[in-house]
Amino acid sequence: MNQAALTCTNIEVEFDGFKAVNGVDLTLDSGEVHFLIGPNGAGKTTLVDAITGLTRYTGSVTKDGTELRGKKVHHIARKGIGRTFQTATVFEHLTVAQNLDIAAGSGRSPWHLLRQRRHLPDQVVAVMEQIGLDGQAETAAGVLAHGQKQWLEIGMLLVGDADVLLLDEPIAGMGHEERDRTGRLLHDIAATRAVAVVEHDMDFMRAFASRVTVLHAGAVLAAGTVDEVSGDPRVQAVYLGSVQEQEVADAATA
Known part of the structure; x- marks a missing residue:
């Protein structure tokens, strides 16, 4: 049985009277x-913003028995919760190795980080191989392909010892081969x-999801395995689209 890594209970986010997230319960397990x-x-994305401290909310988010609501963004990150955004955020003028080294050295002094390093930490070398960029160690991040930048950003979370990763549309703009490599990496x-992966691509979800939570109008519509969620009539009607609805849409287009 997998161990719960992060638990969200009754999360609500309200903007000017509008509930963007409405009573969401979510458990993220290690191994999934x-x-x-x-x-x-x-x-x-608003739910992810709440978990990572970017948006105020009511309810509870706990990790390893610690309540995270009300904590600063950097405190939450230090608890091992990392996230990516739809556009990769890397230091484009620095090399792949330097990006990872800086991410691994969040606890080191600025002077130590600026010193020339003869050898990279073993952790950086291992992650660079894991994300498939060991051959681009001295390549500037700015010239990497789109997918490689996404992998680098994920690697920066890994060397920072994040054990809960929240990834916002990590395959957006990727080709077929890059998508498959990303899925295997995840x-x-x-x-x-x-x-946890925020995603719109259903083929990618079906290929790589362990579990799925469907949100609609800020609330949990359905949750379960890929087969359970895909077979739920509510999900088909609201998001995936039923066969009948698609036929009507196709006829209207014709």
Whole structure:
């Protein structure tokens, strides 16, 4: 049985009287790739913002028995919760190795970080190989392909010892081969961590999800395995679309 890495209870986020997230319960387990899906405006990214301290909310988020609500963003990150954004955030003028070294050295002094290093830490070397960029160690991050930048950002979370990864549309703009490599990377990472993926791509979800939570209008519509969620009539009607609805839409287009 997998161990709960992060537990969200009755999360609510309100903007000017509008509930963007409405009573969401969510548990992320280590050993799983947990997909958060739903139509635009369903509250997926807002939920991630709440967990990581970027948005105020009511309810509870706990990790390892510690309540995270009200804590600063950097305190939450130090508890091992890392996130990516839809556009990769890397130091484009620094090399792949330097990006990872800086991310691994969050506890080191600025002077120590600026010193020329003869050897990279073993952890940086191992993660660089894990994300498939060991051949680009001295390549500036700014010239990497789109998918490689995403892998680098994920690697920066790994060397920072994040054990809960919240990834916002990590395959956006990727080609087929990059998507497959990303999916395999996520499964590799999830062997020892909890991975949550905010995603719209249903084929990617079906191929790589361990569990799925569907959000609609800020609330949990359905949760379970890929087969359970895909077979739920409510999900088909609201997000995936039923066969009948698609036929009507196709006829209207014709």
